[in-house]
Amino acid sequence: MPETQKCPICSAEVQFSERYPKYVCSTCSERATDENNRPLKFYNTTMLGGGFAAQYMDTNEKRESHICYIDGVKCWADEARFGGIVIQTYGKENK
Numbered sequence: 001m002p003e004t005q006k007c008p009i010c011s012a013e014v015q016f017s018e019r020y021p022k023y024v025c026s027t028c029s030e031r032a033t034d035e036n037n038r039p040l041k042f043y044n045t046t047m048l049g050g051g052f053a054a055q056y057m058d059t060n061e062k063r064e065s066h067i068c069y070i071d072g073v074k075c076w077a078d079e080a081r082f083g084g085i086v087i088q089t090y091g092k093e094n095k
């Protein structure tokens, strides 16, 4: 099994993940915006690191969507299997 894979946005080497083959690196994740270029942040909604919520950074307004954009690439943010948030480029394997 490979030890690393590449971030689909910037091609940086990231830790290999069988479950998330197209997850974006933490640097790119920080640039997530909505379709109008408004910065977004994602967080877990439970103490145990589960659940998913999206929020606008400028107004703290909730966003009811998993879709985000990084450098113009459509992505899907969700709670990670073992806690935290994972963002992957959007494709047919997403829900």
Ligand SMILES: [Zn+2]
Residues within 6 Å of the ligand: 007, 008, 009, 010, 011, 012, 024, 025, 026, 027, 028, 029
């Ligand atoms: Zn990246």
